[in-house]
Amino acid sequence: MxxxxxxxxxxxxxxxxxxxxxxxxxxxxxxxxxxxxxxxKLTETTGWYRIQDNKKVQVDLNQKIKADTQGKLVLYNDTIAQKYKGYLMTTKAAKYSVRIYAGDQLIYRYSDSNFHRNDQMKSKLSCDARIPEHGKKGTVIKIIYQNGSNGSYQLDDILVGRGDVVMGFHVQQEIVGIVMIAIMFFLSFVALITGIYLKHFKLNSTRFLNIAAFLALSGIWFLSDSALAQEYTSFPALTGMISFYAFMLMSVPMVHFVKNTLKFEKYKVLDVINLLFYANALIQGILNKCLKIHMVHMLFVTHVLLFIAVITIVVLMIEEYRRTKDSELKIIMNAFGIMAVAGVLSLCMYWKLEIPFYGTIFEVGVLIFEQLLLTSIFVNLVEQAKTRSELEVYERLLKEDRMTGINNRTAFEEQLQDIEDHAQDYDNAALIFMDVDGLKNTNDLYGHNAGDELIISAALCIKNVFATYGKCYRIGGDEFCVLIFDSIENVDELLKQMDQEIVKYNRNNRYYLSIARGVSFLKDTEGKQKKISDWKYEADQDMYCNKKRRNINDRL
Structure with missing residues (x-):
């Protein structure tokens, strides 16, 4: 079954x-x-031609076009310069190092001299050239393509429109990525707030913070790697560098997440993987700075490290799952499996197929991955909260006197230990020892039920007066104690209020209640803090003196 x-x-x-x-x-x-x-809203331009044997040859942009004898492709258009003055002309041709002229005027030139990109990265970029508003009549638009593949060029449509329309078109092209990036940053924020909240309540928050860091770095990578960021930023080289470093380091929080799952910290290979990620980022930066090796030429190293890391983690998880059969680990293992599949598909699209939307597949994989991880740790969190609640109830029962409902001796001794350990945190305090007079006689005359009623009533009188100002304890059969941290100057007044509570009780009950008490302050008259043993001894002696005075008064 x-x-x-x-x-x-x-x-x-x-x-x-x-x-x-x-x-x-x-x-x-x-x-x-x-x-x-x-x-x-845009216009798909027509009328493009090339010069062959001093003749105009019309060109269909949707077909492969062979390069000229020099390996270049030069296209001309006689009409759009006059018809679309001040408009933007846009096409995806960055991988062909395109240059666009209006007559003799250079109006666009793709250049990545400050940050080198490969063809996969360039293929995402749009080249936008503004047609001069005051061009001369008969101005010819000329586009020069170079670096074609196998002596041919596969061109994209050349569109023209107002600047705002062109920008809107670019945004719509990237809308899937924009939505996913927004989701990543939102989930990162949620995970961060959840982690801080859990940390405040001393619950395990580390993995939420790991996920928050991973999502933030993933979002930064996807954003800085997007065509919009590359095209519209004023610092494209800086944006590209941020993209590479976010990609190189985004796996570090996930390795920490795995380490913080169950008992994976015992696997030292995870520490080695993280060190390799850091070393990779450091060495690539040094090689780029000192030897001028382009980051894109070292990208395969990061891909290899990612592949090794994911495979290693999956193998460790399979081994651990076989041993523990933990349900949470199964969810996390499935999440990493999906991440691995998405990563392999993205790498194939990037290196083999050179498909420009390789990032979309990986983005989907990351979102599914994070959804599964968040689900697993939320389920685990619910279990932790349930266990914590049960432990708190158990601890409260251990520190609660079952008969009276107030704190017991265990809680009292813990509080005294805290005062001794953190003496500097306590300005002053009052210790009141109390003892129910004549409890043995009540038990002998009326039975233990009567004695129990007297103990419960004594606890109620004490609690009604002192609970607002301190903590009440039952520390023995007929012995009670109160620790007051606020309003210690009103101790005498509070004891009078307790006597009034006792009088009210005695008016309406057949068992007579009387409580002896002794008071001692944590600091002496010179402001010096006493030893806990001396503090208790003074309160105890004062209580017995009070009990003797009561016995003398009763005899008189």
């Missing part, structure tokens, strides 16, 4: 993941259609 249940749960989990992937792909498809519809 258990195997059947596990099979159903596994099937349900797989179907859920498939539904999420299909839903994401459908959403991407819808968004792409919407983006295409925005081309109604």
């Amino acid at each position: 258990d195997k059947k249940k596990r099979l159903i749960q596994l099937t349900e989990g797989m179907l859920l993941c498939c539904v999420i992937v299909v839903m994401t792909l459908l959403c991407i498809g819808i968004i792409k259609k919407e983006v295409k519809n925005t081309k109604g």
Whole structure:
């Protein structure tokens, strides 16, 4: 039956993941259609031609175009300069190191001299050139492409429109990434607040903080790696560098997350992995600075480290799960499995297929990964809270006198130990020892039920007066104690109030209640703090003196 249940749960989990992937792909498809519809606001330019054998040859942008004898491709357009003065012309051609001229005037040139990008990174970027507003009649737009693949060029549409329309078009192209980045930063904030909240209540908050750091670094990476950030920032080289460092370091919090799960801290290989991530980031920075090696040329090292880290973690989790059969670990293991699949797909798209939206697949994987992790630790947190609540109830019962409901001797001794250990935190305090007079006689004459009633009534009288100002304890059969930390100058007045409570009780009950008391202050008249043993002794002696005076008065 258990195997059947596990099979159903596994099937349900797989179907859920498939539904999420299909839903994401459908959403991407819808968004792409919407983006295409925005081309109604833009204009798809026509009339492009090249010069071959001193003749104009019309060019279809949607087909592969062969380069000229020098490996370049030069396109011309005679109409758009006059028709779209002041408009932006946009196309994805950064990987071809494109240059755009209006007549002899250079209006756009792609350059990554400060931060080198590879073709995969360039293929995401749009090249926006503003057509001069005051161009001469007959101005020809010329676009020069170079560095084609295998002597040919696969060109994107060349669109033209107002600046705000072009920017809106770029935003819509990146809308999936924008939404995912926003979700990541939101979840990071939620995890951070949850971690701080748990830390305040002394609950295990470390893993929430690990997730918050991972999501923040992931969000920074996706944001700085996005085409929008690369195109519209004033510091593209700085943005690219931030992107690389966020990518190199974002796995560190996740390794710490694994270390803080169950007993994974025993695996020292996790510490080695983190050291490798740090060393990788440090060495790449030094090589880039000193030897001018481009970060993109060292990117494969980070990919290899990530692959090794994920595989190592999955293997350790499988081994640990076989040993413990822990349900939380199973969820985390599945999360890392999904992350590994998303990572492999992204790497294949990046290195082999050179597909520009490789990041989208990884973003989806990260979100599913984090959703599973957050679910697992929230479930674990609920279990912790339940266990903590049960422990608190148990501890309270251990420190509570069952008959009277006030604190017992264990709680009293702990409080005295705290005063001794943190003496500097206590300005002064009053210790009042109390003893129920004649309890033995009441037990002998009326039975133990009567004696119990007297003890409960004594506790009630004491609690009614002193609970507001301090802590009340039953420390023996007929012995009580009060510790007062506030209003110690009113101790005599409070004792009078207790006597009034006793008088009220004696008016309406057949068993006579009388309570002897003795008082001692933590500090002497010179302000010097007493030893705990001396403090208790003084209060005890004062109580017995009070009891003797009561006996003398009773005899008189």
